[in-house]
Amino acid sequence: MTSVGHLEAPGDSSGEGPAGSITYLEAIRSALFDAMREDDRVFLLGEDIGAFGGAFGVTAGLLDEFGEARVIDTPIAEEGFVGAAIGAAWVGERPVVELQFADFITCPFDQIVTLAAKTHWRSGQQIPITIRCPTGGGVRGGPFHAGSPEGWFVGTAGLKVVCPGTVEDAYGLLRAAIDDPDPVLFFEHKRLYRSLRGAAPAVGSRTPIGPARVAREGCDATVVTYGSGVTTALAAAEQLDADVEVVDLRTVWPLDEETVLSSIEKTSRVLVLQEAARSIGAAGLILSLIARRSFEHLDAPPALLAPPDTPVPFAPELEDSYMPSVETTIAAVERLLAY
Amino acid sequence: MTSVGHLEAPGDSSGEGPAGSITYLEAIRSALFDAMREDDRVFLLGEDIGAFGGAFGVTAGLLDEFGEARVIDTPIAEEGFVGAAIGAAWVGERPVVELQFADFITCPFDQIVTLAAKTHWRSGQQIPITIRCPTGGGVRGGPFHAGSPEGWFVGTAGLKVVCPGTVEDAYGLLRAAIDDPDPVLFFEHKRLYRSLRGAAPAVGSRTPIGPARVAREGCDATVVTYGSGVTTALAAAEQLDADVEVVDLRTVWPLDEETVLSSIEKTSRVLVLQEAARSIGAAGLILSLIARRSFEHLDAPPALLAPPDTPVPFAPELEDSYMPSVETTIAAVERLLAY
Amino acid sequence: MPIEPCAETPSIAPAERLALFRLVLLQRIFEDRVLALYRQGRVPGSVYTGRGQEAVAAGAGLALGPDDVVAPLNRELATHFARGATTADVFRNFFGKATSPTFGRDGNMHFGQPEHGVFPLVSMLGDLVPVVAGAALAFKRRGERRVAMTFLGEGAFSVGDTHEGLNLAAVWQVPAVFVIQSNRFSYSTPVNRQMVNTNIAQRIYGGWSIPAERVDGTDALAVLDTVRAAVERARNGNGPQAVEALSVRMHGHAAHDDARYMPAGMREEFAERFDPIERLAARLALDGHGAEAIAGVREAAADEVADGLAEAEQAPAADPATIEHGVYAAPPFPDT
């Protein structure tokens, strides 16, 4: 275990990875760096993101590179600086906001769902903002520092919600989010920051917002997942005897319905896996789709693997049993296959 | 059309209804009145609720009856007075908050999902508050005065979400909400305020929080709905040739899974009907349940009737076509039966 | 009591005095017309007016330069006109026409025209305070000599977003101007139930260190003069500025509200002596404009309103088939 900000996380932050590989965190920083270098309209707002580099070190070095007019430390005022980002976007900027923890998105909620989400539809005024949200558990963060709040925004017209599950998408989705003329919530997973490594994405590469990706092909069952679920599902698939397809949603809202449906058409069995508690997150949206549109293709009832309906608990024993794991994913797929 | 606050709504506010009948609005007022008379701990907080009687007149007369210490006009500060209600509940009160419009629940969102929802689970401290939210459309309110925001809370552990669809439940669920030791969001429908009449509920009657109600028995198909959908579904059922069962959820979260599932077991066909846009509201939760648990009982894919994924539009032509109606409900059930 | 003419205010040039008169008249006549239409059932939803506050809307609106931006609320119809909205534009919004600034998706004063540098109002009070702080931040960052303005009532002042937005503007020292519409009430709630010290200018300076002045909000010349000075201070790098304009809300909160909670006679007495339209008319007469010239401006404004109404009535109704267009500027799945 190393530390991520003031929390714990798996991963080796000191050592170098394989040549050419970078961490998920570095991919995010690179995306910010490249976007800022290419486009003067891009600037950063957030608490402690300047000299300190942000609670998780994501913006480390950016102040030195781009100066105080582009890396702006804010007072503790999430409603205020999300609103300010919206105002800056109104007059042509491309602000990127960092929330210190995704959990604090409850504070600027109104600014997001009222101003950011509804303005284009009712006026034609674009609001191109990106809100970066360090999300998720497995870091002993407890009820206020380990949540997966994306579900509150899934379904809200006018917002886009992306949840990168790979190094490539951490870079590519962030670049696409910053390009995008609509407000994008970017949920970057804290536990992956330093634990996930991958080949350094090509400078300027984009992961388009919208399309899901078949992360692994298979014909026996589909696991639909996103964010931290991607590595879990892929690891489980490797260990399963069956031939499991993994759909990484990448963009959770709006949902790429066709990719989900066509995978199920092929496999006839589906497990939805998410880190958010079972009655929040994206599960409702996905299972609603499956219920209505996959009826004729299913050989078993769709399954859901997600934590129980509680906040994220703090104690290691509790958190470890709360979070979906490779083992529980394997077991869930096996139950699905046995139906 | 008469006016409801500064909006329009169907109903005859001047005329008297049949003897012994009262409006949905009067039922709410009676529930407040009776609860306050019986229990000194009950007091009201909200904007313009005192001498003015609230934007919709729900609290008219209560100031005169109970005085300024129990009917408290607030500054415009939803985060503040929801927080204050939580604080009062902490020291033993039973505060009832009125939001001027349900739409403004985006402002105290954090207080609700952070403080109200999580406190009991993580400390044992009860937070018995009721938040009354005048909800819904059909009143020419547009994107900020006609929304159905209950979906943002459906699924959030620690909250209870109730949506009365009848005069009886307007009274009985509000009494139960005020009794309840947990935070309850009470979504009262603006369009029903003066348009819906019913027998005056017995003083002190309660509709328990949790259980759904089979509002109409039938064996050909089930319509699962809540709030404004109840009258719509019942009217549609009357006009349909088939024998349609209507399940009125009453409490939308936590969901009464057994009532939904056993109705579907009987009918094998289900339509979920809601006024909230299709990707928000309670549809995801309900269809997730159905997908996972009704698989073996369905003769047709479950159907969803709900507005498109946009805010509620203002123009009459737009709003009328946006909202589910008796006609569109009939058509949806017919499609379901024809499958 | 006779009407009190606006103070002389020689700093405001003759053409601007007439421009102000047109603006306050447009707001008054438009609102009277739309209220009448509402009572006839020809306007859906609700109608909010700014009667008694027209001088603030007009004066603050004219104080802005062409490249400045503004986020008005419900009481600032004249600000929209100052920025270039036509009476037809606004009528279309009240009617919910397909070609309204909100495409029929929103009504009454809930609109804004980005092409005129006007942010579309959202109802949630306080939300727009940080928005203009952010626009002003962008101007500062880019070295542009532009200013961002918004308005807020006493009630909106109690909202958390207002605090956060004022503080950001102050800490960042950005060219934002906050115009406080102190009209004594928030819906039915008198200002002394909204805050302890009802001198909001004092509060803004004491709480947020933003320079703040009070001005008579029924004197259009004084408002223009004072707000312009604030705008220019902001433009010249002196950080955010505030002006508290004192007036009275002469109507209820919205069309349905008869405001019987206001002290008896208050509005009548106010109207007699401080009606902002008549105060300006009286000053124009003192300036030397003959009765006929003044009547001419009144008539021209009435015509502008009548013409806008006629034009708006012809506009096409909104089409439900297009309801999902524009939810996204870049729809991820355009075909579905």
Added chain:
Amino acid sequence: MPIEPCAETPSIAPAERLALFRLVLLQRIFEDRVLALYRQGRVPGSVYTGRGQEAVAAGAGLALGPDDVVAPLNRELATHFARGATTADVFRNFFGKATSPTFGRDGNMHFGQPEHGVFPLVSMLGDLVPVVAGAALAFKRRGERRVAMTFLGEGAFSVGDTHEGLNLAAVWQVPAVFVIQSNRFSYSTPVNRQMVNTNIAQRIYGGWSIPAERVDGTDALAVLDTVRAAVERARNGNGPQAVEALSVRMHGHAAHDDARYMPAGMREEFAERFDPIERLAARLALDGHGAEAIAGVREAAADEVADGLAEAEQAPAADPATIEHGVYAAPPFPDT
């Protein structure tokens, strides 16, 4: 520079002076111990301390009467002890034990004990300001002579909820007391990037008309004296009160943060002269307590911490099977 003893403050009785000493010691020794455990990997998550601010936590905590209520934040461990928390209670929370105040569901300082009139901290800064305003409203409504208190740092002062809560307390004139922990930083952000006028007492009075005093937050006697006076003013119907306590955050924001963004030497110089523990110890010596007596209090506190740790280590681990218990006080479907 030698340590500066606390001011004489004769109004604080001998027994209270010793009670304060115990409290500041408990916080210091507990926090040192828990930091060491954290560095050994024996405490999960994170550790926030209040080093340098113990006098505020202790003084404000002791200023409360037995029926008063309080909502402390991260830096106020001594307040919990003042209210009756045991060191074992708090260790259990840091460890996440089944019998912790949060049942292992939350950690570190994120707890509160309703049985001691202490509201469980939530992380979202500003949230607790309206909460105490509401508790105070209840006291006023019921005619109870009780007071509700909370703390906030400079950063928390920038949050919208803080504004709404202060304003409600002021408009309602309820017995709430706000203790501002001015420790110069908010995480890495110095106070002058948080607000323009860094005299928060002035801001509170100027912005919200709440009487506010500044006090030396490293002098436990002065804190107790000043906060007690504020508490009693509130209790006696004089409305909300505020005290701004000036200190320095001697540690980083949390255990992982070495605070290298603080000016070099600042903390060392501060510690040398203003360490709140040693300031009080020096005053106790001047009061006539011998070195041995003072060492005795230190040892007793150390024992209390050691005993609490030993006890907490024995506590049972949290049981995942019970995770869903208590989501609701009244579960709607208890059997499922």
